[in-house]
Amino acid sequence: MLDPADQALHDAVTGAPGPRQRRAIAKAITLLESTRDDHRARADELLNALLPATGRSFRLGISGVPGVGKSTFIETLGLYLIERGQRVAVLAVDPSSSVSGGSILGDKTRMERLSMHERAYIRPSPASGTLGGVAEKTRESLLVCEAAGYDIVIVETVGVGQSETAVAAMTDLFVLMQLPNAGDDLQAIKKGVMELADLVVINKADIDESAATRARAQITSALRLLGQHGHPEHARHDIKLWHPQVLQLSALKSRGLDEFWAAVTHFRELQTANGKLTERRHAQDHAWMWERIDAGLKSRFRHHPAVREALPELSREVRAGRIAASVAARRLLDLFH
Amino acid sequence: MLDPADQALHDAVTGAPGPRQRRAIAKAITLLESTRDDHRARADELLNALLPATGRSFRLGISGVPGVGKSTFIETLGLYLIERGQRVAVLAVDPSSSVSGGSILGDKTRMERLSMHERAYIRPSPASGTLGGVAEKTRESLLVCEAAGYDIVIVETVGVGQSETAVAAMTDLFVLMQLPNAGDDLQAIKKGVMELADLVVINKADIDESAATRARAQITSALRLLGQHGHPEHARHDIKLWHPQVLQLSALKSRGLDEFWAAVTHFRELQTANGKLTERRHAQDHAWMWERIDAGLKSRFRHHPAVREALPELSREVRAGRIAASVAARRLLDLFH
Numbered sequence: 001m002l003d004p005a006d007q008a009l010h011d012a013v014t015g016a017p018g019p020r021q022r023r024a025i026a027k028a029i030t031l032l033e034s035t036r037d038d039h040r041a042r043a044d045e046l047l048n049a050l051l052p053a054t055g056r057s058f059r060l061g062i063s064g065v066p067g068v069g070k071s072t073f074i075e076t077l078g079l080y081l082i083e084r085g086q087r088v089a090v091l092a093v094d095p096s097s098s099v100s101g102g103s104i105l106g107d108k109t110r111m112e113r114l115s116m117h118e119r120a121y122i123r124p125s126p127a128s129g130t131l132g133g134v135a136e137k138t139r140e141s142l143l144v145c146e147a148a149g150y151d152i153v154i155v156e157t158v159g160v161g162q163s164e165t166a167v168a169a170m171t172d173l174f175v176l177m178q179l180p181n182a183g184d185d186l187q188a189i190k191k192g193v194m195e196l197a198d199l200v201v202i203n204k205a206d207i208d209e210s211a212a213t214r215a216r217a218q219i220t221s222a223l224r225l226l227g228q229h230g231h232p233e234h235a236r237h238d239i240k241l242w243h244p245q246v247l248q249l250s251a252l253k254s255r256g257l258d259e260f261w262a263a264v265t266h267f268r269e270l271q272t273a274n275g276k277l278t279e280r281r282h283a284q285d286h287a288w289m290w291e292r293i294d295a296g297l298k299s300r301f302r303h304h305p306a307v308r309e310a311l312p313e314l315s316r317e318v319r320a321g322r323i324a325a326s327v328a329a330r331r332l333l334d335l336f337h
Numbered sequence: 338m339l340d341p342a343d344q345a346l347h348d349a350v351t352g353a354p355g356p357r358q359r360r361a362i363a364k365a366i367t368l369l370e371s372t373r374d375d376h377r378a379r380a381d382e383l384l385n386a387l388l389p390a391t392g393r394s395f396r397l398g399i400s401g402v403p404g405v406g407k408s409t410f411i412e413t414l415g416l417y418l419i420e421r422g423q424r425v426a427v428l429a430v431d432p433s434s435s436v437s438g439g440s441i442l443g444d445k446t447r448m449e450r451l452s453m454h455e456r457a458y459i460r461p462s463p464a465s466g467t468l469g470g471v472a473e474k475t476r477e478s479l480l481v482c483e484a485a486g487y488d489i490v491i492v493e494t495v496g497v498g499q500s501e502t503a504v505a506a507m508t509d510l511f512v513l514m515q516l517p518n519a520g521d522d523l524q525a526i527k528k529g530v531m532e533l534a535d536l537v538v539i540n541k542a543d544i545d546e547s548a549a550t551r552a553r554a555q556i557t558s559a560l561r562l563l564g565q566h567g568h569p570e571h572a573r574h575d576i577k578l579w580h581p582q583v584l585q586l587s588a589l590k591s592r593g594l595d596e597f598w599a600a601v602t603h604f605r606e607l608q609t610a611n612g613k614l615t616e617r618r619h620a621q622d623h624a625w626m627w628e629r630i631d632a633g634l635k636s637r638f639r640h641h642p643a644v645r646e647a648l649p650e651l652s653r654e655v656r657a658g659r660i661a662a663s664v665a666a667r668r669l670l671d672l673f674h
Contacts, residue, residue, distance in 0.1 A: 040667075047661045055658060136663055143661065186562050189526050225523050285655050285662045292666035297634040300674065318622050321392060324384045324480065325622045326473055329629035330377075337637065 006046050013148050014053050017087070017118075025121060025148050032140045033126050047140060054146035055281070057089075058268055061167040063157045063193065064177030069203045070156055071110045073177065073251035078114040078154070080257050086152055087119045089145035093157040093167050094125035095134045121145060132295045135166035139288065142170060159193065168196040169284055172277055173267055175199045178219065180212040185219050194219075195226055197244050199263055205248035206255065212248050219246050242270065306335040343383050350485050351390045354424065354455075362458060362485050369477045370463050384477060390484035392618070394426075395605055398504040400494045400530065401514030406540045408447045410514065410588035411491055415451040417594050423489055424456045426482035430494040430504050431462035432471045458482060469632045472503035476625065479507060496530065505533040506621055509614055510604055512536045515556065517549040522556050531556075532563055534581050536600055542585035543592065549585050556583050579604065643672040 002010060009031075012024030028050075032043045064070050078088045090111070115122045126137040138155060145153050157167040168174040176188060176197035188194040200219050205212035223244050245263055249256025271277040301307055314332060317323040339347060346368075349361030365387075369380045401407050415425045427448070452459045463474040475492060482490050494504040505511040513525060513534035525531040537556050542549035560581050582600055586593025608614040638644055651669060654660040 044661070044664045044667065047664055048659075051658055051661055140661070140663060186526065186559065189523065192529065222523065282656055286652070289652075289655055289662040289666045292663050293638065293669060294631070294635065296666060296670040297638055297673075298631065300670065301630065301634055315623070315626075318626055319619055321388055322385075324381070324388055324477070325626040326477060326629050327381045327384055329626045329633060330381065332630060333633040333637065336634075 002045055002049055003042070006042055006049075010046060010049050013050060013144060017149065021148055022121065025144055026123075028144045029123060029137075029141045032144070033137050043140075047143060050143060050147040053149075054143045057146045057150055057153045058264075059142065059171040059173075060152060060154045060264070061157070061171030061174040062154060062177065063159060063164045063167060063175070064203075065159050065179075065187075068177045068179055069251045070158075070177060073201075073203060073249075074154055074156060075111040075114040076251050076254050077257065077260070078111070078120055079117070080254075080261070081152055082117055082119045087121075087150045088114075089121040089123070089142075089148075089150040089153045090114070091123050091138050091141050091145070091153065091155050092125040093131075093135055093138045093155060093163050095131040095163055096158070121148075121150065130295075131163055131166060132291065135163070135170070136288075136292060139170045159191070164191070164193045164196060169287060172271070172280065173198045173264060175201055177201050177203050178215065179204060180208055180215040185215065185222055189222060189226070194222060197223075198242065198267060199260075200244060200246045201256075201260065202246065202248045203251055206250040206253055216246050216248055242267065301332075301336055304336050307332055310335055339382055339386055340379070343379055343386075347383060347386050350387065350481060354486065358485055359458065362481055363460075365481045366460060366474075366478045369481070370474050380477075384480060387480060387484040390486075391480045392483065394483040394487055394490045395601075396479065396508040396510075397489060397491045397601070398494070398508030398511040399491060399514065400496060400501045400504060400512070401540075402496050402516075402524075405514045405516055406588045407493055407495075407514060410538075410540060410586075411493060412448040412451045413588050413591050413594065414597075415448070415457055415491070416454070417591075417598070418489055419454055419456045424458075424487045425451075426458040426460070426479075426485075426487040426490045427451070428460050428475050428478050428482070428490065428492050429462040430468075430472055430475045430492060430500050432466075432468040432500055433495070458485075458487065467632075468500055468503060469628065472500070472507070473629065476507045496528070501528070501530045501533060506624060509608070509617065510535045510601060512538055514538050514540050515552065516541060517545055517552040522552065522559055526559055526563070531559060534560075535579065535604060536597075537581060537583045538597065539583065539585045540588055543587040543590055553583050553585055579607065638669075638673055641673050644669055647672055 009024055009028055012020055013028055015021055015024075028046060031039055031046065034040065034043065062070060062074060074090060078090065081088050111122060114120050123141060126134050126141075142153050142155065155167050155171055157163045164174075164176075174196050176193055176199070178185060178188065178200060180202050185194065188197075194200070200223070202212050202215050202219070223246070247256060247260055247263060249260060268277070271280070310332060314323065314328045318325050318328050346361055346365055349357055350365055352358055352361075365383060368376055368383065371377065371380065399407060399411060411427060415427065418425050448459060451457050460478060463471050463478075466474075479490050479492065492504050492508055494500045501511075501513075511533050513530055513536070515522065515525065515537060517539050522531065525534075531537070537560070539549050539552050539556070560583070584593060584597055584600060586597055605614070608617070647669060651660065651665045655662050655665045
């Protein structure tokens with residue numbers, strides 16, 4: 001049961017769009033991001049109460065290295081969608097923002113026109129903690145935006161560590177933005193990001209058209225090889241249902257947006273019709289639960305008094321070669337219980 | 338303290354080479370591989386007792402897809418090293434062997450000449466369990482072989498799931514064997530195996546010399562790009578200290594072995610002189626301890642009575658969208674404690 005204040009918050013989030021709803025969304029997300037135990041308990045209740053109102057948005061993940069033009073693209077795309085009657089929310093996963101101080105969405109002026117629009121909601125990356133923590137907060141914020149009725153929720157990430165994997169794991173369609181540069185595709189393959197992509201977009205295609213065409217051919221052939229050679233357990237696409245596509249566009253000149261949105265819409269219709277969209281979300285929820293359990297187990301283990309006391313000494317013994325690592329692990333596990 | 342029988346086992350393992358030592362090694366490894374709790378406790382004691390005698394072997398990891406010629410290469414290399422006065426042990430990590438029934442080293446006739454040699458010891462992959470379990474057993478078997486004074490311990494793996502990562506994490510030098518085929522290198526990059534390699538060997542180079550030369554150029558340029566673009570946190574090589582090398586050879590015709598062993602020796606001398614060998618082993622031990630802790634936590638969690646009771650219902654609630662995945666995770670964690 002929600003207390004009256006949180007019930008009012010719930011009602012405002014799920015209520016009519018407008019300044020009151022925007023304030024409620026911001027307040028709900030702030031509650032979710034709090035690390036205080038009492039806040040966390042209230043946030044859990046609020047989340048569960050909002051849950052029935054979620055699940056009707058389309059979740060679009062967008063990733064790419066710094067300089068690829070993500071914010072220009074998202075602003076252009078957001079305004080394009082608003083023109084077509086949609087409401088758009090933009091969230092971000094950027095675990096580096098707390099370190100560098102420069103969140104990818106902290107600087108709101110970056111998407112000035114979009115952020116000022118009443119049909120758009122932009123929230124910067126949670127500024128604290130590990131990738132797992134940042135991703136969890138973003139995932140929960142996504143549910144709040146869904147409950148508030150945004151049609152499209154865009155989750156942006158910069159390619160830091162495993163953040164692309166985290167974003168692909170919370171979205172319906174994952175877009176990888178690339179520059180028309182040699183080596184960029186290799187890097188994406190190496191990091192396993194190419195394999196996550198449902199769509200690859202070559203941005204700034206207007207600057208050097210022949211380089212963009214070359215890059216498109218290279219990435220198309222790489223995607224084909226990845227599809228052919230992929231181990232079954234790694235395969236993310238049933239190749240007969242969806243071949244990842246490669247598109248060229250220029251976010252700055254608003255070129256290629258129709259084509260991009262047509263591809264997204266086609267994907268969404270196909271995945272909805274064949275049940276893959278729901279299947280993917282269920283699998284994501286399941287993986288998310290286990291991911292949080294793993295993180296919670298590790299954190300509880302590290303904070304356990306007996307473990308904390310024995311760990312330094314056992315670590316030293318392992319390092320000095322006086323005790324095997326697996327034996328030390330078993331001793332610590334026994335202390336934990 | 339070891340009981341008298343295990344003390345005798347310890348003394349035989351660390352004693353003089355010969356049939357008695359071989360039997361003791363086999364018996365010790367069988368004890369390590371046992372899943373019985375009392376065996377496990379004895380195995381832990383034995384491992385710790387053997388530990389001071391370990392650490393003097395060179396640990397060589399060798400991986401490659403089926404058909405690349407791993408067993409021919411390992412047999413040829415093993416005999417080459419024995420001729421030069423070395424004793425050689427061969428272990429394997431193959432988590433698929435329990436499923437397929439066809440362990441990569443189960444068929445001893447595959448390395449007939451090497452397996453018959455008194456200066457060689459060959460042990461097939463443990464036939465049970467997950468990759469983590471198989472890797473742990475192999476890692477402990479490696480320590481037994483070291484305590485028995487083998488100069489070189491070769492750990493072989495076929496490219497299944499993350500087995501290459503597991504083998505790279507227990508060896509001093511990791512070799513990736515490749516065929517002179519297009520696409521093979523892309524596959525290795527995608528799986529992140531190329532990045533793990535200290536040496537890349539193009540086998541069967543005699544069959545099509547021009548293809549082998551092309552493959553060598555391609556892989557060399559891929560390694561250079563991976564090195565340049567690598568994120569600092571992923572970088573495994575300090576590039577100024579060791580550039581991964583690409584060699585061509587023909588295991589069947591025993592061609593290229595001198596060159597291969599010269600590269601291994603150069604690597605070993607360099608890494609020993611600059612302290613990187615010890616540093617890498619320490620880091621591996623540390624990672625191994627935490628890997629086993631993680632696996633142990635998950636296993637204990639899944640077997641906890643309250644968790645087992647609540648898990649099916651909570652999973653259903655998550656699937657039905659009645660409870661958020663992160664909230665379910667927190668509830669289960671609370672039950673665990």
